[in-house]
Amino acid sequence: MKENYTGAPANRVDGRAKVTGEAKYTAEFDIPEVAYGVVVNSSIAKGKIKRIDTSAALALPGVLQVFTHENRPGYTWLDSHYQDEDSPPGSPFRPLYSKEIMFSMQPIALVVAETFELARYAALLVQVDYEMQPHETDFKANLKDAYRPKKYKSTKPPEPRGDAEGAYDQAALKLKETYIHPPQHHNPMEMHAAIAKWDEDGKLTVYDKIQGVQNSQKYLSNAFGLKPDDVHVISPFVGGAFGSGLRPQYQLFLAVLAARELKRAVKVVLTRQQMFSFGHRPNTLQEISIGASTEGKLESVQHHAYGETSRFEDYHEDVVIWPGVLYHCDNMKVSHQLVGLDVYTPLDMRAPGGSTGIFALEIAIDEMAYKTGIDPLEFRLRNYTTTDQSKGLPHSSKELKECYRQGAERFGWDKRSMAPRSMKEGNQLIGWGMAHGAWEAKQQEASAKVVLSPEGKLTVSSATADIGTGTYTVMSQIAAETMGLPLENVTFLLGDSTLPKSPLEGGSWTVASVGSAVKLVCQKLQEDLLKLAQKMENSPFKDAQPEEVSFANGQMFLTQAPASSISLLALLQQNEGKPVEAEATQKPEKEQKKYSSYSHSATFVEVQVDEDLGTIKVTRVVSAIAAGRIINPKTGRSQILGGTVWGIGFALQEHTVMDNHLGRFMNHDLDKYHLPVNADTPATDIIFVEEKDEVVNPLGVKGLGEIGIVSVTPAIANAVFHATGKRIRELPITLDKLL
Numbered sequence: 001m002k003e004n005y006t007g008a009p010a011n012r013v014d015g016r017a018k019v020t021g022e023a024k025y026t027a028e029f030d031i032p033e034v035a036y037g038v039v040v041n042s043s044i045a046k047g048k049i050k051r052i053d054t055s056a057a058l059a060l061p062g063v064l065q066v067f068t069h070e071n072r073p074g075y076t077w078l079d080s081h082y083q084d085e086d087s088p089p090g091s092p093f094r095p096l097y098s099k100e101i102m103f104s105m106q107p108i109a110l111v112v113a114e115t116f117e118l119a120r121y122a123a124l125l126v127q128v129d130y131e132m133q134p135h136e137t138d139f140k141a142n143l144k145d146a147y148r149p150k151k152y153k154s155t156k157p158p159e160p161r162g163d164a165e166g167a168y169d170q171a172a173l174k175l176k177e178t179y180i181h182p183p184q185h186h187n188p189m190e191m192h193a194a195i196a197k198w199d200e201d202g203k204l205t206v207y208d209k210i211q212g213v214q215n216s217q218k219y220l221s222n223a224f225g226l227k228p229d230d231v232h233v234i235s236p237f238v239g240g241a242f243g244s245g246l247r248p249q250y251q252l253f254l255a256v257l258a259a260r261e262l263k264r265a266v267k268v269v270l271t272r273q274q275m276f277s278f279g280h281r282p283n284t285l286q287e288i289s290i291g292a293s294t295e296g297k298l299e300s301v302q303h304h305a306y307g308e309t310s311r312f313e314d315y316h317e318d319v320v321i322w323p324g325v326l327y328h329c330d331n332m333k334v335s336h337q338l339v340g341l342d343v344y345t346p347l348d349m350r351a352p353g354g355s356t357g358i359f360a361l362e363i364a365i366d367e368m369a370y371k372t373g374i375d376p377l378e379f380r381l382r383n384y385t386t387t388d389q390s391k392g393l394p395h396s397s398k399e400l401k402e403c404y405r406q407g408a409e410r411f412g413w414d415k416r417s418m419a420p421r422s423m424k425e426g427n428q429l430i431g432w433g434m435a436h437g438a439w440e441a442k443q444q445e446a447s448a449k450v451v452l453s454p455e456g457k458l459t460v461s462s463a464t465a466d467i468g469t470g471t472y473t474v475m476s477q478i479a480a481e482t483m484g485l486p487l488e489n490v491t492f493l494l495g496d497s498t499l500p501k502s503p504l505e506g507g508s509w510t511v512a513s514v515g516s517a518v519k520l521v522c523q524k525l526q527e528d529l530l531k532l533a534q535k536m537e538n539s540p541f542k543d544a545q546p547e548e549v550s551f552a553n554g555q556m557f558l559t560q561a562p563a564s565s566i567s568l569l570a571l572l573q574q575n576e577g578k579p580v581e582a583e584a585t586q587k588p589e590k591e592q593k594k595y596s597s598y599s600h601s602a603t604f605v606e607v608q609v610d611e612d613l614g615t616i617k618v619t620r621v622v623s624a625i626a627a628g629r630i631i632n633p634k635t636g637r638s639q640i641l642g643g644t645v646w647g648i649g650f651a652l653q654e655h656t657v658m659d660n661h662l663g664r665f666m667n668h669d670l671d672k673y674h675l676p677v678n679a680d681t682p683a684t685d686i687i688f689v690e691e692k693d694e695v696v697n698p699l700g701v702k703g704l705g706e707i708g709i710v711s712v713t714p715a716i717a718n719a720v721f722h723a724t725g726k727r728i729r730e731l732p733i734t735l736d737k738l739l
């Protein structure tokens with residue numbers, strides 16, 4: 001691979017298929033004789049189903065069956081404690097398992113009919129009597145019952161270092177504040193959907209909206225007691241997911257159940273409203289205390305988080321690791337507790353824990369910078385760390401300072417006046433704010449396969465996903481570049497459970513994991529090609545070692561003597577017209593454990609706040625990102641743009657409102673759940689800062705999925721403070737909070 005830190009800004013290889021409609025998303029697969037399932041959801045949050053009357057629905061000609069807890073077959077959930085690859089500790093929710101209601105909008109019946117319209121109408125006729133029990137959905141009111149989970153889903157909060165309480169008491173400057181963000185719900189364009197079809201031979205074929213086909217495969221084989229090889233899951237295109245498709249959701253279970261019972265293919269597509277029935281970014285409250293010297297040196301940081309979870313699973317995310325990652329401070333104490341509520345288990349949502357913890361921490365740091373009178377960027381420089389003190393490890397690379405420098409320069413940060421309300425234009429208060437962020441750069445074990453056809457076409461495959469992030473494109477680029485072939489000669493296949501094993505597409509680790517496997521399998525292919533060359537008469541490659549050989553322009557050549565070359569096509573003729581194949585698995589190297597690896601961001605934001613109306617407009621965003629090598633700056637930029645838009649929504653709009661009387665999220669549609677539209681989104685300047693990392697993984701990449709959002713939200717909140725002098729610590733920052 002070339003040593004440049006950015007690769008080619010290639011267009012998406014699947015772009016044409018997507019804009020022409022040729023790309024098929026789950027619900028679009030045309031299966032003959034398919035029946036349609038529509039889900040009935042509970043209207044209460046806690047209690048029991050006393051009576052469920054399906055007779056009126058069943059009486060309609062064309063209604064095939066109504067599945068409920070009363071008639072569901074007994075073979076399901078053979079292992080009732082089954083966990084999927086992303087489930088938190090606890091007992092996963094089991095659709096139609098019993099009459100018990102554990103959360104509002106719990107699926108309680110599936111109506112299956114010949115047409116979608118009929119199924120939807122029949123679903124309205126299902127009559128349910130409930131025995132209601134008191135529910136608790138009020139997060140703030142239940143904080144008193146917060147508990148520490150026995151097991152943590154992600155990282156256990158780091159142990160205390162130094163004496164955080166003592167250092168806080170001694171500190172010249174102190175800050176102690178509480179930061180809150182509300183529940184937020186996933187709203188990808190594509191709704192969750194599944195189609196299930198049982199074949200004559202007892203094998204199951206499933207189309208599912210999922211961020212990892214092998215997770216659905218594993219889940220179904222456990223839930224239905226099947227051999228994994230008998231479950232084939234297909235998901236070639238995903239219309240956005242960002243965490244909502246990490247865990248198999250109930251549409252999958254219900255489609256498979258119905259298809260098995262009816263001996264007929266069944267499709268279940270959730271409605272937009274039902275997208276609000278299975279998991280959300282949890283309501284989180286964070287108490288942060290900071291002690292600092294008058295010179296702006298952090299002397300103590302305490303970060304204590306409370307996040308909601310369901311009654312049946314302990315959902316936890318990395319909310320409190322960030323002070324240790326982002327700042328040097330010898331006295332630190334953090335904790336994370338859970339508040340159990342009668343809701344569905346929260347769900348990972350773009351930068352889970354990161355966007356949550358960093359939002360609070362970075363506002364608190366801005367507040368402390370103001371207490372010291374030091375410019376917020378300068379304050380961060382004074383507390384810069386080159387090691388991860390929580391882990392006691394150096395960073396494998398960290399170009400955050402360069403992010404500050406380039407971001408600040410592009411933004412014009414040096415022209416900022418420190419005092420709030422000091423940059424007015426007419427009745428518009430102008431605010432400039434900044435924040436920085438990080439996201440862990442992880443690599444997971446992944447496998448890939450490569451087939452080089454006699455015509456010189458390369459097909460690379462792995463059972464990963466493309467949730468819109470550009471996996472097809474970037475994997476094709478890695479293979480093309482490694483093999484020295486034009487991009488159009490490469491096809492990448494994904495989203496099929498029969499392909500080589502891949503982790504879920506999440507955590508921003510896909511390029512690091514699957515991309516590294518693609519690189520490795522191409523290198524293996526190169527060794528095989530070298531062996532073929534060595535079999536030729538008078539081969540100049542006779543004594544060559546794999547590392548002495550290079551590939552470019554469809555040729556293999558000796559690196560030291562490029563004139564000694566052979567075209568791949570000529571080499572393939574040596575293989576008796578057969579393709580050359582290789583398969584490989586790439587695991588993380590042990591060396592990585594000696595380092596802490598994160599991508600970093602610095603975001604600078606300008607807002608305009610109307611002094612009379614309190615309306616906030618984000619007018620400018622500059623984000624500088626250090627995330628190792630950038631394989632494709634074009635798809636990469638799109639990731640960061642998406643994160644920016646989401647950060648605007650996080651800061652100013654997104655909020656699912658819980659009606660605690662009903663125990664139900666009330667604004668469950670896109671009319672009342674507000675998201676940024678184009679008019680809310682300014683021109684955004686994205687800088688990829690050069691960062692070389694030879695440890696993090698064989699590609700030197702760090703992932704771009706999540707780093708785009710984390711610092712945007714606090715930068716906006718800090719800009720609003722700079723504009724108005726009002727410090728808003730509870731999101732979203734709506735105009736009523738400013739008046």
Ligand code: MOS
Binds near residue numbers: 211244348508
């Ligand atoms: Mo990740 S939470 O799958 O965007």
